[in-house]
Amino acid sequence: MSVKKKRRLWMRTVILVVLFAAVAFTLYASLTKDKAKIAIGDKAPDFVLTDMEGNKHQLSEYKGKGVFINFWATWCKPCKVEMPHINTQYNEYKDQGVAVLGINMGDSTLLIDNFLDKQDLDFPILEDKSKDVIELYNIYKLPATIIIDSDGVIVDIVEGQLPEGRIKAMMERIKPE
Structure with a gap:
């Protein structure tokens, strides 16, 4: 050679x-x-996401309010069922210090827009295109809901579709005194 x-x-x-x-x-x-698991009683990890109108939302800016975060996707049938109920309760509790953030799990803007054309939602829909927030919150099943009290502490974590009565009870629970 x-x-x-x-x-x-x-x-x-x-x-x-x-x-x-x-x-x-x-x-x-x-x-x-070692992925850190979030748990009830933990301080909610901060994030910044943009809504469908181009406005930035940072979780820490909601301090003093209860925050109802709903993780969803356009292909998720239970998500479609609970969205109108979340919207109804949002309209009832928004003036009582409860904010709702709908975080989409990586769908395209076109798919989200098409979904929202069929829904009449008043709360902000945020895009998590990179799925960083979904990973930060260890979301694997949809829909998933995390409620945070006015001090920024996680009060409850729920995977699966919520009936309207449970949504109302969750918002009542995080409503500031």
């Missing part, structure tokens, strides 16, 4: 080993990453 071929073989082997090491490290890091 010529010197050039040996050198080429050596370089290819080194590159292959480095590439394999990088892939192995990436897999190890993502599989062993």
